[in-house]
Amino acid sequence: MGSFSIWHWLIVLLIVVLVFGTKKLKNIGSDLGGAVKGFKDGMKDGSSGAPAGEANAPAPAQVTAQQAADAARTVDVDAKTRG
Known part of the structure; x- marks a missing residue:
């Protein structure tokens, strides 16, 4: 009686299957599979020893080049005076 x-x-x-239909069940299955795969990849990346945010961080040389490019386009408001 219990099983x-x-x-x-x-x-x-x-x-x-009659309530949801096969197409919706297929979409749910693929979404669930993608979520499980993403979770496993995240766990694998986390166990490699590096923090999760550090793996996607840009290299210091790239940050410096980006900052230099931004500084070249930046207009200093104090330097411009009306004459």
Whole structure:
């Protein structure tokens, strides 16, 4: 009485397919699979010893070059005076 037979599970599966449809179930399955894969990749990256944010951080030379380019385009408001 405590366990379900295979026929109970087949009937439940048939009802779920009738309610949601096969296309929606396929989308749910692929979304769930992608989420599990992303979680596993995140756990693998986290266990490599480096913090998670550090793996995607730009190199210091790239940051310096970007800051120099931004500084060249920056207009200093105090330097411009009306005459």
